[in-house]
Amino acid sequence: MIKELWNKYKDTIPYLFFGVLTTLVNIVSFDVLWHFLGWNYQIANALAYLISVIFAYVTNKLWVFNSHTNTWKAFWKEMGSFFLFRGASWVIDQGTMTIGVSLLHGNGLVVKIIANVVVIVLNYIFSKFIIFRKRD
Structure with missing residues (x-):
C-alpha cells in the first residue's frame, strides 16, 4: 500500500517536503533581512525570494522531478523557464506583501506566510506541467 501511494504521488511528496524547506529558506531569509538587518520589507522580500528560488531550482531538478538535461x-x-515562472509567482508574492503590509497594515511575517501558501500551489503547477514535464 505504501509503495502504491508513493508511485501515485512520487512527484507530490518530495515537492511538499522540499517546498516546506524552500518556504523556510524564504521566511527565515526574509525575517533575518527585515528584522535583524533592518532592511525595507520589500527589498528583504525580493532578496529572500531569489535565495529561495535558487534553492528550489536545485532541489526540484535533482530530487523532486529527477530532471536530466542532455545538452x-x-x-x-x-x-530559464524555471526562473521565468518563479518571476511570475514573485510578482504575486510581492503584490501580496505590498497589499498586506502597506495597505492593510498587516504583520509582515503573517502576510509572508499567507503569500507563500499561494505561491507554493502555483509553483507546483508550473513545475509539474510546464518546466519539468517529461519530454519525448
Whole structure:
C-alpha cells in the first residue's frame, strides 16, 4: 500500500517536503533581512525570494522531478523557464506583501506566510506541467 501511494504521488511528496524547506529558506531569509538587518520589507522580500528560488531550482531538478538535461541548450532552457515562472509567482508574492503590509497594515511575517501558501500551489503547477514535464 505504501509503495502504491508513493508511485501515485512520487512527484507530490518530495515537492511538499522540499517546498516546506524552500518556504523556510524564504521566511527565515526574509525575517533575518527585515528584522535583524533592518532592511525595507520589500527589498528583504525580493532578496529572500531569489535565495529561495535558487534553492528550489536545485532541489526540484535533482530530487523532486529527477530532471536530466542532455545538452547545455536544454539545461539553459529549463533553468530559464524555471526562473521565468518563479518571476511570475514573485510578482504575486510581492503584490501580496505590498497589499498586506502597506495597505492593510498587516504583520509582515503573517502576510509572508499567507503569500507563500499561494505561491507554493502555483509553483507546483508550473513545475509539474510546464518546466519539468517529461519530454519525448
